[in-house]
Amino acid sequence: MLWDALTLQLGYNATLVAIGATLLGFSAGVTGTFLFLRKRALVSDAISHATLPGVCIAFMVLVALGGTGRNLIGLLSGSAISAAVGLLCMNWLIRRTRLAEDAAIGAVLSVFFGFGIVLLTIIQTMGVGRQAGLEGFLLGSTAGMLWSDALIIAIGGAATLLLVMIIRRPMMMVAFDSEYAAALGLPVHRIDLAMMGLVMAVTVVGLKIVGLILIVALLIIPAVTARFWSDRSDHVVLLSGVIGGLSGYLGAAVSASAPNLPTGPIIVLFSFGFFVLSLFLAPVRGVLAAIVRHLRFQRRVHIRQGLLALAQGQNIYEPYTLRLLRQAGLARPDGVATDAGRAQAAKALRDEKRWEIVRADNAHEAAAALYDGLRDIETVLTRDQIDDIDRRIGGPREVRP
Amino acid sequence: MSGEEFVPLSLTPLLIGTFAAIACALPGNFLVLRKQALIGDAISHVVLPGIVVAFLVTGAISTWPMMLGAAGAAVVAVVLIETIRRLGQIEPGAAMGVVFTTMFAGGVLLLEQTDTSSVHLDVEHALYGSLESLIWLDATGWSSLLDPVALAGLPPELARIALTLVGVSLFVWLFWRPLKISTFDEGFARTIGIRTGALGMALVISAAIAAVAAFDAVGSIIVIAMFICPPAAARMMTDRLETQIAWSVVFAILSAVSGYILAGYGPLWLGGSDSVSAAGMIATMSGLILAFAAVFGPCRMRAAAPGPG
Numbered sequence: 039m040l041w042d043a044l045t046l047q048l049g050y051n052a053t054l055v056a057i058g059a060t061l062l063g064f065s066a067g068v069t070g071t072f073l074f075l076r077k078r079a080l081v082s083d084a085i086s087h088a089t090l091p092g093v094c095i096a097f098m099v100l101v102a103l104g105g106t107g108r109n110l111i112g113l114l115s116g117s118a119i120s121a122a123v124g125l126l127c128m129n130w131l132i133r134r135t136r137l138a139e140d141a142a143i144g145a146v147l148s149v150f151f152g153f154g155i156v157l158l159t160i161i162q163t164m165g166v167g168r169q170a171g172l173e174g175f176l177l178g179s180t181a182g183m184l185w186s187d188a189l190i191i192a193i194g195g196a197a198t199l200l201l202v203m204i205i206r207r208p209m210m211m212v213a214f215d216s217e218y219a220a221a222l223g224l225p226v227h228r229i230d231l232a233m234m235g236l237v238m239a240v241t242v243v244g245l246k247i248v249g250l251i252l253i254v255a256l257l258i259i260p261a262v263t264a265r266f267w268s269d270r271s272d273h274v275v276l277l278s279g280v281i282g283g284l285s286g287y288l289g290a291a292v293s294a295s296a297p298n299l300p301t302g303p304i305i306v307l308f309s310f311g312f313f314v315l316s317l318f319l320a321p322v323r324g325v326l327a328a329i330v331r332h333l334r335f336q337r338r339v340h341i342r343q344g345l346l347a348l349a350q351g352q353n354i355y356e357p358y359t360l361r362l363l364r365q366a367g368l369a370r371p372d373g374v375a376t377d378a379g380r381a382q383a384a385k386a387l388r389d390e391k392r393w394e395i396v397r398a399d400n401a402h403e404a405a406a407a408l409y410d411g412l413r414d415i416e417t418v419l420t421r422d423q424i425d426d427i428d429r430r431i432g433g434p435r436e437v438r439p
Numbered sequence: 440m441s442g443e444e445f446v447p448l449s450l451t452p453l454l455i456g457t458f459a460a461i462a463c464a465l466p467g468n469f470l471v472l473r474k475q476a477l478i479g480d481a482i483s484h485v486v487l488p489g490i491v492v493a494f495l496v497t498g499a500i501s502t503w504p505m506m507l508g509a510a511g512a513a514v515v516a517v518v519l520i521e522t523i524r525r526l527g528q529i530e531p532g533a534a535m536g537v538v539f540t541t542m543f544a545g546g547v548l549l550l551e552q553t554d555t556s557s558v559h560l561d562v563e564h565a566l567y568g569s570l571e572s573l574i575w576l577d578a579t580g581w582s583s584l585l586d587p588v589a590l591a592g593l594p595p596e597l598a599r600i601a602l603t604l605v606g607v608s609l610f611v612w613l614f615w616r617p618l619k620i621s622t623f624d625e626g627f628a629r630t631i632g633i634r635t636g637a638l639g640m641a642l643v644i645s646a647a648i649a650a651v652a653a654f655d656a657v658g659s660i661i662v663i664a665m666f667i668c669p670p671a672a673a674r675m676m677t678d679r680l681e682t683q684i685a686w687s688v689v690f691a692i693l694s695a696v697s698g699y700i701l702a703g704y705g706p707l708w709l710g711g712s713d714s715v716s717a718a719g720m721i722a723t724m725s726g727l728i729l730a731f732a733a734v735f736g737p738c739r740m741r742a743a744a745p746g747p748g
Contacts, residue, residue, distance in 0.1 A: 079533040080477055135733050136741040140532070141476040141671045145729055148480075148664035152722020155660060156702070156715045163706075163713035177547055251484075252547075255540030262533050298551045303544035310541040317527050325526050 040295045044288075052294035054188040055180040059247050059286035059305060061195040063256060066240045067282025068202050070257035071264065071275045072233050075213040081128070081234060082257040084143040086241045086250045088124025089117035090154025093175050093245070094161060101164070110187050113175075114194075114242050117250075121238045124150045129231070178249030178302035180290070187246055194243035198236055209233050210271050247290075248302035255306040256282055263313045266320035285309035337362060338412050342386065344368075348375045349383035389415050392427050447578040449703065452570050455597050456661070456699050456721060459653035460691035462604040463665035465611050466646040468684050471670040472622050477532070478643060479666030481539040482650045483659035485516040488546030495553060502595065506651055513647040516542055568658025570699070570717040573597070596656040603652035610645045611684075614638065619680055658718045665691055668725035675736025690732075694725035 046053045073079055096116020100107040107113075124146045131142035158172060202209075211219040212229045220226045237257060244253040264278035289305030318325045344359040345368070354360050354373050363369035368379030375383055392415050397406040405418045415424065463479070470476050489512025493504040516538055524534040577583065577592030584590070611618065621628035621635045628635050650662045673686035698721030703714045733739055 074533055077530050077532065079530075079536050083477075083480065083536065131733060135675060135736075135739045137671055137674065137733075138471075138474045138476075140474050141471045141667055141674075144476045144480055144663060144667035145671055145726065148660060148667060148722050149726025149729070152660050152664055152719040152726070155719030156723055157719075159714075159716040159719065160706075163715075252540060252544055254536060255544065258533055258536035258540070262527070262529055262537055265529075266527065300547060300551050303548040303551075306540055306544035307548065310537070310544075313537060317523070323528065 040292065042295070044291045046291075048291075048294050051180075051183055052290070054183050054185065055247065055294065055301060056287055056290040058183070058188045058191040058195075059180075059290035059301065060283045061192050061286075062240070062244050062247055063260070063281075063286025063289075063305065063309075064279045064283035065195040065198045065202075066244060066253070066256035067260035067264070067278040067280070068199060068275055069233075069236045069240050070282070071261040071278040072202075072206075072209045072213050073237055073257060074261035074265070075210070075271070075274075076216075076230070076233065078139070079258045079261070080140070080143055080254075082237050082241065083254045084128055084146040084150075085121050085125055085234065085238050086253045087147040087154075088150040089121045089241060089245060089250050090151055090175070091157055092116040092118065092120025092123075093172060094154055094157035095120070097161060097172055098157070098164075110184075110190055110246065114190070114245065117175075117245060118238060118242045120150065121241060122235075125231075125234050125238060129234075174249070175245050176249050176251055177300065178245070178247050178252065180247055180293075180301045183246070191243050191246060194239065198239045198243065201239075202236060205229070205232055206275070214271070247286075248305055252302045252306050255309060256285070259306070259309040259313050260285065263309070263316045266316040266323045281309065281312050285312060335412075341366065341368075342412055345379070345383045345386040346390065348379055349387035388431075391431055392424065395427050395430055446580055446583060447575045449699070450578070451575045451594055451597055452573050452717065453696060453699050455573055455594070455600055455656050456570055456695040456717065457692050458597075458600045458604045459657050459661060460665045460669070460695040460721070460725075461688055462600065462607050462649040463646075463653055463662055464669040464687045464691040465607050465684065466642060466649060467666040468670040468673070468680070468687050469611075469618060469622050469642055470646060470666060471674065472680075473639075473642075475643070476667050476671075477535060478646060479650060480663050481516060481520070481535050482513045482647050483654060483662045484539040485512045485542040485546075486651060486654050486659065488512050488542050488549060489515075491546050491549045491553070495549065502599075502655065506655060509651040509654065510647065512542065513651060514644075517643060517647070568654070568656065568661070568718050570657045570661075570721075571703070571714065573656065600652050600656050603649055607645055607649050610641070614641070618642065622680075657721075660722050661718050664722035664725045665694075668722075668729045669694065672725075672729040672732035672736070675732040675739040678738055690725070690728050694728055695721050698722070698724040 042048050046056055070079070070082070073082060093113050093116055096113045097107040099116070100109055100112050105112075128142045128146045131137050131145065132139050137145070161172065208219070208224055208229050209232070211222070211224060212226050212233075216226050219229075240257065241250065241253050244256060248256060260278040260282035261274070263281050264274045267277055268274050285305050285308040289308045290301055292308075293299040293301040293304040316324065321327055340356070340359040340362050344354055344356075344363045347354050347359075348363075348369065354363070354369075360369065360371075360373060363379065364371060367376060368382060369375050393406075393409055396402040396415070396419070397409055399406075402419075402423075408418050419427075467476070467479065470478055486509040489508040489510070490505045491508075492512070493508025496508075497504045519538045519542075520531070520534050523529060523537060524531055527534070529537075573594045573596055575583075575589075575593055577589040579589070617628065617633045617638055620631070621633055621638055625635050628638075646666070650659075650666070653662050653665070669687040669690035670683070672690050673683045676686045677683050699717050701724065702717040702720035705720075706714055
């Protein structure tokens, strides 16, 4: 059953949903990356909640015009208009009043959503009887998706992607350093608005599949996930798109494979799965990598301190240090150095002395700044410089009483 | 409108709505000033999985397990957000977005997976509550307020939200100085020995308690609106924290009362027959108040910001 779903064998509707969700996930992932890098991820929350009044008003207008109120294009245009109004309100609050961004987001989100709910209850009492379709916009509803719906989603997603590709450079510049972008003469405010407009487009397109409460997840989670894997912006954008698309595809397929598995939440949970995997497994920024890095560092400190202790003839009481030295063949179980251990210990002590000279000498200021008690001096100074320092230390001398 | 009609049908919802609004607006003042306003948003989303899990564990719709479940979910969410933020070095907004959407999705999935058709538990109810249904059937008029038999029939939500309001007010009153200092200058607060980390946590927890109690009575949409809109509007009116809190309480009461009345009677005045969602209307009214304050408020500008134009 699951395999059938993954290979799109579960019938017409499931296939449409899977294709739509994949496209939606991809464009949401790509668009969301810019938002995330601009550190404005939660703006999408305000935008998505602000779509609700528009959907309701569009429905009322459609019914008043004599239709059934289920025209997807009409409903989506309504949602786009009210999301745009919400976006402008939010921007106005941030720019023209003392409110911080988070308060403006929350205010727009709650007020527009509350107003939308008022409108929903009005529609329920209108007696049109077909308002069930509207509640589907809260959490998405993919049952009974039409070919024309899928087409709208596909075209909307593709158009968004195209726009992102066209203005990705200025958006990236603003996301990384808005002041520099402003100094270059870029219209930062307008680029921000364009970015929000794209987010709005993704939200509107996604209303049908994942619904307005969960579309935020598709805009944020893939971007955060992709950021773990790369420091290059174009890679992050692409990877985020792939993760979003994959979550959309897997989520839609799995939700079609069994009853009572709503599409939107499953897509979100898949993208969260990718997030958790990345959080732990990513090569540089992941948790496992950080733990390995920490353990290695700890090892180096212990071995270094152990060698210095051996060189100065002190006893080693720390069991971990002793174990490390023994494993490296530098010391015997009773803490006495082997020949190799004595050689390395002497080298470690001499290196300490060399560093001491380097740090006392202003000519080596740049090299001295790199001293952290662990760094091999050969990685910082040339052979000649080390020889010069060794001459200053001098060799063994006769001691006269 | 006579007492016979008003007291049983409208008095308790009005009181519950007002108490919930104030209980959320009080901690909201500090959250807005600390730029943590969206905590209310996050908490009200994660309450859903908590309630569903509590329902699955106990198998019944009973209040205390559900409140505990909601509170537990709020704590889990706060811990998760902090963990993800630290482990992944992600900015707080994005970490919050990851956690609350995922938990909400989990809640919806659990809800769909379990058979809740026999009980009144659905997403819509969680979102906009049922303020209108909290009526006081035993009341017959104003005299019932002094009648112990009728008072015993008060909806239990009223006592809970009143208790929460007292608790939140006590918290703000007792910790007034440390809260104020650490909100405006966290570094200074730490140098004079205030444990800012613990205090911040206590603030978030009291906000969570207010959110859960209010959520139980009025749904999550009021919670989010009341955490932000009245304090934000009050912020436009004054530069003094004491005055701001007073304004925010006034605005909270104003939006709760006007929202409830408009929702209940507005459609009748306009010739309609049915009332609209009170929760949604209260949120809408708080937004209108915020809009007025943002346009006309005497302190609406940032102190250092350039004027319009």
